[in-house]
Amino acid sequence: MQTIDSLDADLRSYLDDQQSTLVRRAYYFAEQAHFGQQRRSGEPYVTHPLAVAGILAGMHMDHQSLMAAMLHDVIEDTGIDKDAIESQFGEAVAELVDGVSKLTQIEFDTLEEKQAENFQKMALAMARDIRVILVKLADRLHNMRTLGVLPTAKARRIAKETLDIYAPIAMRLGMNSVRMEFEDLGFTALYPMRARRIEAARRSARGNRIELVDKMRSQIENALAQDGYEATVIGREKHLYSIYQKMRAKKKSFSEIMDIYAFRVVVDSVDSCYRVLGCIHSLYKPVPGEFKDYIAIPKANGYQSLHTVTMGMHGVPIEIQIRTREMEDMANNGIAAHWLYKTDSDTVNGSHARARQWVQGLLEMQQRAGNSLEFIENVKIDLFPDEIYIFTPKGNIMELPRGATAVDFAYAVHTELGNTCVACRINRRLAPLSEPLQSGQTVEVITASGARPNPSWFNYAITAKARSNIRHYLKHQTQEDAAALGRRLLDKSLASFELSIAELSDARLSSYLDSAGLANVDELLAELAQGKRLPGVVASQLAGETNTEGPTPQPGSDSPLAIRGTEGFMVSYARCCRPLPGDPIAGYISSERGVIVHRERCRNLADMREKPEQWIPLRWDDQVDGEFLAELRIETENRRGAIATIATRINSMNVNIDKISSTDKDYQFTYVDLDLHVESRVHLARIMRRLRSIDSVRRVSRVRN
CATH class of the missing domain: 3.30.460.10 (Beta Polymerase, domain 2)
Known part of the structure; x- marks a missing residue:
C-alpha cells in the first residue's frame, strides 16, 4: 500500500521541492478532514485519495492535479466547503475539487437522472479546466480496483457505468492504459464467469x-x-x-x-x-x-x-x-x-488541443440539450468513434464516426451549414444526404438559403452534434410555427365577435390565462395550434370576458383561413389526397398535429364535417410558397429503359422525385407510380403534359384517394 513518503519520493523525481511540499500538505489536510472515516474494506478513508494521487503521479501530472486528488472527496464527505479549500490551497485547486464533487445537495427522481446531472456538472467544469476529468478518471480507476468489497448489485451498476461512460472517455482522451484497465475490471465485475474462462x-x-x-x-x-x-x-x-x-x-x-x-x-x-x-x-x-x-x-x-x-x-x-x-x-x-x-505553460500539444476541442463540443451539446438525460445520451453517441477521414473541397481533413453521412459532415463543419444543406457531392458526384461516407472521400455540401433541417434526418444522422442541433432547431422552429398559427386561428375566431388579440386588454388576457392555468400568451397560442384547445371556444370565453352581456357572434365568421405553405410543422397536408395550391381545400384541427389540410372532396374529410368544433374552412393564400407532394400514376409500354426515360424527362424540368415504384399491369403495360415535389396544380398539369408526349407513355393521371 502506498504511503505519503513513497509518493513524495516519486514526486520529487519530476516536481520541485516546493510543489512536492504542497502535495504533502494537501494530504495532511485530507487526513484530518476524513479523520474517523473508513472505506468499506476497513482501511482509513484517506488511503483512497492517496491512491488516486498515486495514479496521477504515475502519469506525471502537475502538483495542482495531485492536490485536487488528495482533496477530491473533502467537499462531498466532510463539513469543509469550497471556500475553505480555496483559502488554504488557492482558487485553481478549489475549482478542480468542486468540479469532481458530486451534486449531493439535490434530490433526484431517478438514479439515471442523478448520474446525468452529475456528469453534466463535471462536463461544465471540464470546459473550465480539462484536469477535472483526469482526477475523476483516476478516482474511478481506484474505485474499480477495489470493487470487490461492494455488494454485487452496486458493483455491477458501477462497472456498467464505467464501461458505458468512463472507458470511452479515457479512449477519447487517448488514455489507452486507463481505458484497458477500466474495460477489464468492468468486464470481470459484470461477467465474472466469462472473464475467468x-x-x-x-x-x-x-x-x-x-x-x-x-x-x-x-x-x-x-x-x-x-x-x-x-x-x-x-x-x-x-x-x-x-x-x-x-x-x-x-x-x-x-x-x-x-x-x-x-x-x-x-x-x-x-x-x-x-x-x-x-x-x-x-x-x-x-x-x-x-x-x-x-x-x-x-x-x-x-x-x-x-x-x-x-x-x-x-x-x-x-x-x-x-x-x-x-x-x-x-x-x-x-x-x-x-x-x-509540456515545456511552456502556453504550449498546447495536439492531444491537448483535440481534448479541448472535444470538451468545447460537449459544452455546445449541453447548451442545446433539453435536459441532462438528453445530454448524456448525446455524449454516449459521441464517445464511440470508429473514425473515418473525409476531405473538404479545400483539402482539409474532418474526422467522423464510421457510418456518418453528409448531414453529419455538414454539422461538423458548421452548424449553419448543417441547418441549410439540401444535397451533397461525394467525389464530385451528386449523392443523397443519407449515403454513408467512406474514408478518403471528398464531400461538398450544397445549401439553399430557405432550407431548414428535416425530421427525416434523424434516420441517418449519427453524430451527437448533428442530432442535438437538428433536435434543437426543430424544437425551436415548432414553437415559433405553433405560436404564429395559433395567433391566426384565434384572430380568425375572434373576428366573429368583432375583436382581435391586439384589442384584448392585458387584464382580460391575464385573467383568462390564470383561469386556464397557462403561463403566457405564447403557451395559449401553441396549444391552439396543436389542437389541445379549440379556437372557437377560447374566442368565445375571451369575448365573454370583455362583454358582460355575453358574446354575440357576427355574420361572416366562417371566412376561410388562408394557407401560405410557410406555416411549418403545425400545418400538415393529408397523404390520402395530397392537396396542392389551386385545389379547393378544407381541414380540421387535430390534437398534437395542428391543422390537417385535405382536398375538399376527400372521402376521409366527410366524418370531420360532423364535428363543427374541430372543422375549419380553408383557402390557399394568393402568395403560396414551398413545394408539395403530388402522386402520379403513369401507364407505359414494357420497353427497355422506359422508366429511365420518364425520370430523365422529369429531371429536365428541375422537378425532384421523392419516390418511384413500378408494377406490371400485364405483359404489355406497366404502371409507374411517382411522388413528385411540385409548386401548384398548374405546375403539376405542365409536368403531366410533358410526360404524355413520351412515345411509350399511354396514360398519365393524378392519384386520388
Whole structure:
C-alpha cells in the first residue's frame, strides 16, 4: 500500500521541492478532514485519495492535479466547503475539487437522472479546466480496483457505468492504459464467469505461443539491427475485454482471435518509423489494404502510429505498430502526457488541443440539450468513434464516426451549414444526404438559403452534434410555427365577435390565462395550434370576458383561413389526397398535429364535417410558397429503359422525385407510380403534359384517394 513518503519520493523525481511540499500538505489536510472515516474494506478513508494521487503521479501530472486528488472527496464527505479549500490551497485547486464533487445537495427522481446531472456538472467544469476529468478518471480507476468489497448489485451498476461512460472517455482522451484497465475490471465485475474462462484460455494459449513469439521478435530485432536501426520490439497481448468484444462482434472463436500475433516497434524519430516500415515489409510480405498511417492523419484522440499486417513464418498473420517513444507515451497516457512533454505553460500539444476541442463540443451539446438525460445520451453517441477521414473541397481533413453521412459532415463543419444543406457531392458526384461516407472521400455540401433541417434526418444522422442541433432547431422552429398559427386561428375566431388579440386588454388576457392555468400568451397560442384547445371556444370565453352581456357572434365568421405553405410543422397536408395550391381545400384541427389540410372532396374529410368544433374552412393564400407532394400514376409500354426515360424527362424540368415504384399491369403495360415535389396544380398539369408526349407513355393521371 502506498504511503505519503513513497509518493513524495516519486514526486520529487519530476516536481520541485516546493510543489512536492504542497502535495504533502494537501494530504495532511485530507487526513484530518476524513479523520474517523473508513472505506468499506476497513482501511482509513484517506488511503483512497492517496491512491488516486498515486495514479496521477504515475502519469506525471502537475502538483495542482495531485492536490485536487488528495482533496477530491473533502467537499462531498466532510463539513469543509469550497471556500475553505480555496483559502488554504488557492482558487485553481478549489475549482478542480468542486468540479469532481458530486451534486449531493439535490434530490433526484431517478438514479439515471442523478448520474446525468452529475456528469453534466463535471462536463461544465471540464470546459473550465480539462484536469477535472483526469482526477475523476483516476478516482474511478481506484474505485474499480477495489470493487470487490461492494455488494454485487452496486458493483455491477458501477462497472456498467464505467464501461458505458468512463472507458470511452479515457479512449477519447487517448488514455489507452486507463481505458484497458477500466474495460477489464468492468468486464470481470459484470461477467465474472466469462472473464475467468477467457483468462484461463489466454494463459493456456500464452504458453503455446511463447516459442513462436520469441522467434518472430528475434527475427524483427535482427533485421532492424542489420539495417542500423535502434528499436525496442515488444510483443503485445490482447486484453480480456478486447478478446470478448471481437468474439462477439466478428462471431469468431477464441482460437481465431488469438491466431494473430502482435508486436510494437518503438523507434527514435518519425523518419525512422517509415524506414523501419520498409524494413519490416522486406522481411514479411504485407497484407494488401491493411496498412494505416495514423502519423500523417492522427486519430481523433491524438493517437499516432503506423499499423501494418504482414504474413510471418508458417503463414501466421502479424500485426505490427511502429511509433516513436513520445507517440508511445501519448498512446498510453493521452492527454495526461501533455503535462509530461509540456515545456511552456502556453504550449498546447495536439492531444491537448483535440481534448479541448472535444470538451468545447460537449459544452455546445449541453447548451442545446433539453435536459441532462438528453445530454448524456448525446455524449454516449459521441464517445464511440470508429473514425473515418473525409476531405473538404479545400483539402482539409474532418474526422467522423464510421457510418456518418453528409448531414453529419455538414454539422461538423458548421452548424449553419448543417441547418441549410439540401444535397451533397461525394467525389464530385451528386449523392443523397443519407449515403454513408467512406474514408478518403471528398464531400461538398450544397445549401439553399430557405432550407431548414428535416425530421427525416434523424434516420441517418449519427453524430451527437448533428442530432442535438437538428433536435434543437426543430424544437425551436415548432414553437415559433405553433405560436404564429395559433395567433391566426384565434384572430380568425375572434373576428366573429368583432375583436382581435391586439384589442384584448392585458387584464382580460391575464385573467383568462390564470383561469386556464397557462403561463403566457405564447403557451395559449401553441396549444391552439396543436389542437389541445379549440379556437372557437377560447374566442368565445375571451369575448365573454370583455362583454358582460355575453358574446354575440357576427355574420361572416366562417371566412376561410388562408394557407401560405410557410406555416411549418403545425400545418400538415393529408397523404390520402395530397392537396396542392389551386385545389379547393378544407381541414380540421387535430390534437398534437395542428391543422390537417385535405382536398375538399376527400372521402376521409366527410366524418370531420360532423364535428363543427374541430372543422375549419380553408383557402390557399394568393402568395403560396414551398413545394408539395403530388402522386402520379403513369401507364407505359414494357420497353427497355422506359422508366429511365420518364425520370430523365422529369429531371429536365428541375422537378425532384421523392419516390418511384413500378408494377406490371400485364405483359404489355406497366404502371409507374411517382411522388413528385411540385409548386401548384398548374405546375403539376405542365409536368403531366410533358410526360404524355413520351412515345411509350399511354396514360398519365393524378392519384386520388
